[in-house]
Amino acid sequence: MFVSRRRWILKTCGKTTPLRCLRAVLQLAQDTAGHSRVENVFYSRREFARPAAQLKPHDNFDSEVELLDSFFGDGRAYIMGPEKDCWYLYTLLPLEGTVDALEKEQQDVSGEILESDQTIEILMSDLDPAVMNIFSRANSATAADATRASGIDKLIPGMVIDDYLFDPCGYSMNGVAKDGCYMTIHITPEPQCSYVSFESNVSAARYDELLARVLAAFRPDKFIVTVFATPDSEGAGAGRQLKRFGALGEYTQTDAQHCRFSGYELHYALYCKFPS
Ligand SMILES: C[S@@+](CC[C@H](N)C(=O)[O-])C[C@H]1O[C@@H](n2cnc3c(N)ncnc32)[C@H](O)[C@@H]1O
Structure with missing residues (x-):
């Protein structure tokens, strides 16, 4: 686990259920550092060797997305690569608009780069x-x-x-x-x-x-x-x-x-x- 001023990185393995601690993590960020708003979320993992052995919500990506959406509302979910070696990603960044619009948006977020x-x-x-x-x-x-x-x-x-x-x-x-x-x-x-x-x-x-x-x-x-x-x-x-x-x-x-x-x-x- 790495904690810095604006970022929390949590890496887990096996049958750990990291999404079940979301509420506690968000509360801790608020209590210890006064952060009440989440700027972005990157939840990613590769396909499990034995998905059925995982505990809920990690037994399938749809359930993970449902839980993340219940916290963050407008997330986007992506699956990349072939079935057995696929890589899942959930993030709050929308994949939309033209490349030019995206470039402009990047400069315009709260007036900051x-x-x-x-x-x-x-x-x-x-x-x-x-x-x-x-x-x-x-x-x-x-x-x-x-x-x-x-x-x-x-x-x-x-x-x-x-x-x-x-x-x-x-x-x-x-x-x-x-x-x-x-x-x-x-x-x-x-x-x-x-x-x-x-x-x-x-x-x-x-x-x-x-x-x-x-x-x-x-x-x-x-x-x-x-x-x-x-x-x-x-x-x-x-x-x-x-x-x-x-x-x-x-x-x-x-x-x-x-x-x-x-x-x-x-x-x-x-x-x-x-x-x-
Ligand atoms: C790299 S560790 C998991 C690391 C995990 N992300 C962590 O930092 O706690 C996984 C390997 O450690 C072994 N292992 C042995 N004791 C373990 C334990 N108490 N918890 C997790 N993995 C353990 C597993 O058999 C497996 O080969």
Whole structure:
């Protein structure tokens, strides 16, 4: 979890029910920081491996949207990518109007120019068992050992890292840098359902080097990458650049989508390893 002056980022896993704490979170924001208005909401997740195993409202996206709408009224829901590897998003930004109108709207929101902002997420599955073995108590004495052995400490330099190694296996880390950049990685190493999520707001004109470092560290068979960026941010160029990555090293792009929201651009791409 990351809390800053204007933003609350909550990342969960397994059967956690994050939307059930919405009322409490909104109340806390009001009580502790005096925030009574929500400017925007981004609720996103990839398709669950076993949706029926989830607790309500997370057992289907429609129920999640219904609950979010009961709080925020005019949200918009999107599903990107093919059925089994799809990625869901709920946000308050309307996808409407012409591109010119959207540009103008971006400048006109309360007379302010929106803050430059970008987020990259890399959601990896079917990972190399040799790498996944690092994230168990049997092979790493401490979380810091696992962080170093996997090269997580080198992915984005300058991060202060808070890491945790679960027993018998599993790993989570949150990192923050002095400039406000964050990185968060969560690892499920069990071979039958191996999964790693990476997320950061690091500003970059190109994401290919970061992507290459993350892929070299975890060696997934398949991954989804999403880039969310304001059009003026460095990340916007990096997101558009994804369109040109038809192939990335040993991976081939099997799906890609691009959305233009008011104030944000979103790129989704799915990559799979070439058959060996
Ligand atoms: C990366 S963790 C989940 C991290 C979660 N987002 C968090 O920060 O609490 C998931 C992995 O940890 C393992 N694990 C072990 N004990 C756990 C626990 N008490 N809670 C959650 N995951 C646990 C799971 O088997 C799985 O491999």
